[in-house]
Amino acid sequence: MHVERYGDGPRVALALHGWGGDHREFAPVAARRPPDAALLSVDLPGYGRSPPPDRWTPAGIAAPIRVELERRALGPIPVIAFCSGAVAALRLALDAPDLVARIVLVDPFDRVPWFFRHFTWGRAGERAFRAAFVNPRGRAIINAVLRRRQGSSADFTAAFQRIDPLLVLRYLRVFDAFDREEAFAGLTLPIDLVHGSRTFGAVRRAVRAAARRWPQARLHRL
Numbered sequence: 001m002h003v004e005r006y007g008d009g010p011r012v013a014l015a016l017h018g019w020g021g022d023h024r025e026f027a028p029v030a031a032r033r034p035p036d037a038a039l040l041s042v043d044l045p046g047y048g049r050s051p052p053p054d055r056w057t058p059a060g061i062a063a064p065i066r067v068e069l070e071r072r073a074l075g076p077i078p079v080i081a082f083c084s085g086a087v088a089a090l091r092l093a094l095d096a097p098d099l100v101a102r103i104v105l106v107d108p109f110d111r112v113p114w115f116f117r118h119f120t121w122g123r124a125g126e127r128a129f130r131a132a133f134v135n136p137r138g139r140a141i142i143n144a145v146l147r148r149r150q151g152s153s154a155d156f157t158a159a160f161q162r163i164d165p166l167l168v169l170r171y172l173r174v175f176d177a178f179d180r181e182e183a184f185a186g187l188t189l190p191i192d193l194v195h196g197s198r199t200f201g202a203v204r205r206a207v208r209a210a211a212r213r214w215p216q217a218r219l220h221r222l
Contacts, residue, residue, distance in 0.1 A: 018083025
């Protein structure tokens with residue numbers, strides 16, 4: 001899989017992007033790293049220059065990341081995950097605890113929000129997804145809705161103009177299946193939960209649920 005390295009410092013952390021992103025999501029963070037730190041930012045399986053996973057499950061998505069860390073003889077190291085990248089980070093920690101020192105989850109989703117869930121409903125969901133994210137008018141409407149929910153002027157659908165829409169739909173369906181996974185509740189490693197003060201209500205609810213799930217978690221509101 002493709003891994004972009006920022007910096008040559010001896011303190012190394014791994015970064016996992018969110019739904020619809022790629023390794024470049026962490027470039028602004030990498031630019032502010034300490035001189036002795038390095039950040040490895042991946043293209044998750046199927047995104048950017050990384051091949052798709054062998055299995056479309058959380059474990060299948062995390063498997064190539066585990067292989068890459070083992071190949072580089074890295075671990076345990078901190079893992080930073082944004083948005084839905086939390087799924088891969090948590091699965092990696094569950095499957096390879098010797099590789100993950102701690103996890104930092106930034107604006108994590110623990111479930112597919114209700115306003116996205118209908119996209120996971122078979123062929124009808126796929127048609128609705130194409131209308132919403134492939135059609136320029138649909139993207140404009142989605143952007144307007146999401147901006148109101150977050151109180152932001154950001155372009156939330158810009159990435160969908162340059163990536164395979166069916167790829168992100170497959171990820172969305174994986175995340176929907178993740179809603180029913182309870183295995184992560186038993187993780188005992190250090191976890192930091194970070195969210196913005198103007199982020200989505202679904203994220204704030206996810207952070208509160210995560211704090212109940214992991215008593216050791218520390219909360220940070222930016």
